[in-house]
Amino acid sequence: MDDQNKNLLLATVLSFLVILVWFAVFPPEEAVVDPNAPAAVAQTETAPAAPAATTAAPATTEAEPLPEAPRLTVDTPALTGSISLLGGRIDDLSLKGYKETLDANSPIVRLLSPVGEEHPYYAVFGWGPGTGLTADDVPGARTEWRVAGGGTLAPDAPVTLQWQNTKGLTFTREISVDDKFMFTVKDSVQNTGSAAVSLFPYGIVARHGQPAGLQNFFVLHEGMVSRTDGTLTEQKYDDLMELPVIEREGAQAEVVDAGADGWIGFTDKYWMTTLIPEQGVPFTAVTKYVPGADIYQTETRKPVQELAAGATVTATTRLFAGAKEWATIRAYERDLSIPGFIDSIDWGWFFFLTKPIFAVLHWLNAVIGNMGLAIIALTFFLKFLVLPLAYKSYVSMAKMKELQPELEALKERAGEDKQKLQKEMMQLYKDKKVNPAAGCLPILIQIPIFFALYKVIFVTIELRHAPFFGWLKDLSAPDPSSIYNLFGLLPWAAPAHGSFLALIFIGILPILLGITMWLQQKLNPQPTDPVQQQVFAWMPWIFMFMLGGFASGLVVYWITNNIITFTQQYLIMRSHGHKPDVFGNIKSGFKKKEPAPVADKSKKARK
Numbered sequence: 077m078d079d080q081n082k083n084l085l086l087a088t089v090l091s092f093l094v095i096l097v098w099f100a101v102f103p104p105e106e107a108v109v110d111p112n113a114p115a116a117v118a119q120t121e122t123a124p125a126a127p128a129a130t131t132a133a134p135a136t137t138e139a140e141p142l143p144e145a146p147r148l149t150v151d152t153p154a155l156t157g158s159i160s161l162l163g164g165r166i167d168d169l170s171l172k173g174y175k176e177t178l179d180a181n182s183p184i185v186r187l188l189s190p191v192g193e194e195h196p197y198y199a200v201f202g203w204g205p206g207t208g209l210t211a212d213d214v215p216g217a218r219t220e221w222r223v224a225g226g227g228t229l230a231p232d233a234p235v236t237l238q239w240q241n242t243k244g245l246t247f248t249r250e251i252s253v254d255d256k257f258m259f260t261v262k263d264s265v266q267n268t269g270s271a272a273v274s275l276f277p278y279g280i281v282a283r284h285g286q287p288a289g290l291q292n293f294f295v296l297h298e299g300m301v302s303r304t305d306g307t308l309t310e311q312k313y314d315d316l317m318e319l320p321v322i323e324r325e326g327a328q329a330e331v332v333d334a335g336a337d338g339w340i341g342f343t344d345k346y347w348m349t350t351l352i353p354e355q356g357v358p359f360t361a362v363t364k365y366v367p368g369a370d371i372y373q374t375e376t377r378k379p380v381q382e383l384a385a386g387a388t389v390t391a392t393t394r395l396f397a398g399a400k401e402w403a404t405i406r407a408y409e410r411d412l413s414i415p416g417f418i419d420s421i422d423w424g425w426f427f428f429l430t431k432p433i434f435a436v437l438h439w440l441n442a443v444i445g446n447m448g449l450a451i452i453a454l455t456f457f458l459k460f461l462v463l464p465l466a467y468k469s470y471v472s473m474a475k476m477k478e479l480q481p482e483l484e485a486l487k488e489r490a491g492e493d494k495q496k497l498q499k500e501m502m503q504l505y506k507d508k509k510v511n512p513a514a515g516c517l518p519i520l521i522q523i524p525i526f527f528a529l530y531k532v533i534f535v536t537i538e539l540r541h542a543p544f545f546g547w548l549k550d551l552s553a554p555d556p557s558s559i560y561n562l563f564g565l566l567p568w569a570a571p572a573h574g575s576f577l578a579l580i581f582i583g584i585l586p587i588l589l590g591i592t593m594w595l596q597q598k599l600n601p602q603p604t605d606p607v608q609q610q611v612f613a614w615m616p617w618i619f620m621f622m623l624g625g626f627a628s629g630l631v632v633y634w635i636t637n638n639i640i641t642f643t644q645q646y647l648i649m650r651s652h653g654h655k656p657d658v659f660g661n662i663k664s665g666f667k668k669k670e671p672a673p674v675a676d677k678s679k680k681a682r683k
Contacts, residue, residue, distance in 0.1 A: 124204055124278045124362070124375050145220055148235055149228040153255045154398065159229065160190060163217045164237050164249055166259060167191070167198030169397055171347070178541055178549055187347050187397060196284040197342075199349065199395050201261050203247065206274030206380045213241045214275060221249065231255045244269025245383075257398025258408060264390040267383045276380045277391035279351045281341050283372045286313045291345065296535060297422045300363050300374060301348070302340035304332050308419050316365040316372055327373075329364040337415045340374045341396070346537040348420055351376045352394040355413055399537050402438060422535045429528035433458075434536055441538070447551055448544030451629050454529075455636040459644070462521050466641075470648040475510045522637065526630075533629045544632065548585075551629030555583030573625065582624035585631040590620025592638035599645045 145162035150169065157169040169188035176182045188197050203214040215221070219239055226235035234252035241247075250262040263277055290298055290313070299312040309332075319328040340361045341350030353359045353376045362375040381389045396408070400421050409417035423430045436457060440450035459466070482504060490497035533539045539552040547557050547564065557563045558570035560581035571577035593616035600612075623631055 124280065124377060146223075148223065148226075150253065151228050151230050152253055153231070154257060155253070156184075157188070159235070159251065161221045161223070161237065163200050163202070163219055164215070164221050164251075165190065165198050165200045165217075166251075166395065166397065167196070167200075171399055174346075174399060174537075175541075185347065187349065191284070195288055197282070197287070197349070199279065199281050199351070199397065201249070201263060201277070201279045201393060203263065203265065203275045203277055204377070206276060208271060208273040209243070209275055213243055213245065215239050215247050224248065229253055243271075243273070245273070256401075256404050257396055258412075259395040259397065260392065261395060262390065262392045264388055265383060266388045267385055270385050272382060272384045274380050274382050276378055277393070278375055278377045279353070279393045279395070281349050281351055281374045281395075283342055285370050286372075287344060295424070295531065296345060298344055299342065300340070300372070301343045301350070301420055302332075302338065302361055302363070302374070303416045303419065304334035304338035304340075304361050305336055306416065308416065310422075311363065313372060316363060317367070319363065319365055325362070325364060327364045327366040329362055332361045332363075334359050334361055339396075339414065339417065339420075340376060342372070342374060343400070343420060343422070345535065346400055346540055347398065348396060348400050350396040350420065352396060352412075352414055352417075353378065354392055355415065401537060402434065422531075424528075424531045424535075426524060426528040426531060429524060430531050433525075433528050434532045434538075437532065438538060446544065447539060447542035448548065448629065448632055451551070451632050452636045455633050455640065458525060459637065459640045463644070465521065466644065467648060470645045472510060475508060479504065479508060479510065526634070529633055530626070530630055533627045539627070539629055542629070544628070548628050551632070552627050554578075554625050555585040555628045555631065557583035557585075559583075579621065579624065582621060585628055585635065586620050586624040588635050589623060589631055589638070590616045592635050592642065593619055596638050596642045596645070599642065599649065 143162065145160050147158040147160055147168070150157045150159060150166075154172055155169055156172055159166050160168070167188050167190040170184050170186045172184060174185040176185055188199070190196060190198060200217055202216055202219075205211055205214050221237035221239050224236040224238040226233060229235045229251060231254055234250050237249040237251070239247045244267060246266045246268065248264045248266070252260045252262075261279070265275065267273065287298075292298075292312075292314075297310045297312065299310065300316060302309045317328070319330050321327075322329045322331070325331070335358050337355040338359070338361060339350050339352040340363070341348060343350075351374065358379060360375075360377040362373075362377065364373040364375065365371070366373070376393060378391055381391075383389050394412070396405075398404075402418075402421065405420060406418050408414055433454070437447075437450055437454050440453045440457075441447050444450050444453065483501065486500050486504065487497060490500065533552060540550070542551045543549050544551055548555065554573050556570060556573075558578070558581045560570050560577060561568050563584060564570075570583075571581055597612060597616060623634070
């Protein structure tokens with residue numbers, strides 16, 4: 077087996093195996109949660125412990141559902157929902173711009189839901205007691221606030237809540253929201269009593285149980301995400317269940333002190349709820365799991381503050397609750413000075429590729445106005461970047477094509493003497509100035525780009541429900557067409573994605589992918605070994621079925637990449653005097669020329 081074909085076969089097999097692994101873990105469509113499903117009784121969060129060196133508040137779990145309480149309406153261009161005056165909870169939030177499915181009657185995505193409904197998920201803020209105070213002296217999860225100002229929470233229309241204790245402390249909370257997904261919670265305490273006290277502000281995001289539709293795939297992070305002093309941390313829900321027990325916290329927990337900046341919360345594939353304390357000020361980030369109640373919790377705690385008689389203290393915390401839109405999160409990072417906030421999007425191990433690739437794709441989509449065309453334009457751009465390296469590779473492959481008859485002759489002369497064959501082949505490569513390893517470079521270059529684009533298409537919300545043309549309504553989902561119903565001509569539905577039939581009865585895009593891979597293969601040097609020939613002959617059709625369940629946007633990229641590669645390689649080969657008989661090969665199908673003529677030529681050459 078010559079070095080050229082060894083390297084090419086190795087690169088192809090490796091890429092095949094790696095992509096096969098990715099295919100095996102490619103997730104099915106997300107389960108849609110019925111917003112009208114019966115409500116479930118759930119428990120509430122644990123009380124936060126005080127920061128170090130202060131008396132800890134008892135960590136308790138309440139098993140009963142919360143009583144009914146008045147609510148304030150939330151109505152912004154991006155959000156709709158309500159805030160409960162019981163605890164001042166932000167616990168009812170839906171995203172106006174996003175539907176659960178492509179169906180015109182589909183409900184919009186609901187992000188947060190209150191205790192008493194299925195999968196409670198909410199944010200609550202308050203003060204923890206320090207010196208001179210008890211848990212009853214500070215507002216907690218069951219404190220009922222009164223409205224001191226405002227009605228409906230909207231951009232430029234904040235609401236103000238108030239509560240007083242029996243020791244002369246007046247707690248005031250102002251909640252504001254912008255036109256996207258950022259809330260600002262400004263808590264202040266005025267001491268009208270005669271004695272000094274101490275207390276600390278906190279914020280909590282609590283999630284009861286793991287979310288519905290959790291995918292649990294290693295290529296996607298779902299769970300806790302945080303950044304403290306420049307360090308990004310991601311922990312899946314199962315990882316939180318393995319946290320050490322900290323008695324002071326009353327749960328399994330991890331406590332991290334941040335000196336300058338950071339944020340912490342929970343992220344889904346497309347949505348996120350994150351606490352963002354004042355940047356540049358020390359705080360404590362807490363990740364917590366309460367086993368008995370099955371509650372996952374993230375917290376931010378500020379240092380204990382001394383409040384003298386007649387004084388007022390104020391603490392401000394932001395809450396991001398919405399879609400992980402790249403432009404929106406990037407703007408928050410820049411305009412609100414939130415370091416590393418863009419990393420809340422799951423860029424993966426290939427972040428050095430996924431970030432710039434998505435930035436270019438986002439720009440192209442803004443210019444063109446169609447994400448499918450933007451993917452095609454991105455493919456041209458990426459091919460242009462690697463053209464110098466690809467050019468050398470295609471020139472080498474053209475030369476290898478020209479050497480095929482001589483290689484056949486060498487093989488026949490050497491017979492079973494593999495050492496002699498190898499030596500003469502190396503000499504031939506040297507004489508003709510051909511690098512047999514150069515031909516596999518396009519495949520090796522394509523693998524990391526393919527994985528990076530796969531990640532971009534899979535995790536970024538900009539690809540979710542992004543249409544192309546015709547039957548392709550969602551580039552983040554597999555091609556919905558199928559041979560099973562003759563691509564919609566027959567009066568029955570295509571097999572459901574993820575089913576066995578869907579793997580067999582593939583759609584239009586996978587078929588085009590197989591054809592373009594086959595055409596591209598016709599320009600490559602043919603292996604001299606019959607086993608290798610069979611492997612290469614079946615490779616396009618194996619990939620065709622294997623990639624049938626991948627996101628259609630990724631298949632559009634691969635088809636475009638194959639067409640560009642074929643055109644480049646064809647033109648480069650012709651420019652070097654080699655005229656590939658591609659269409660002749662198509663007519664002959666998989667039939668190979670008999671080796672006899674090659675043998676006769678070699679015999680004539682010896683004569």
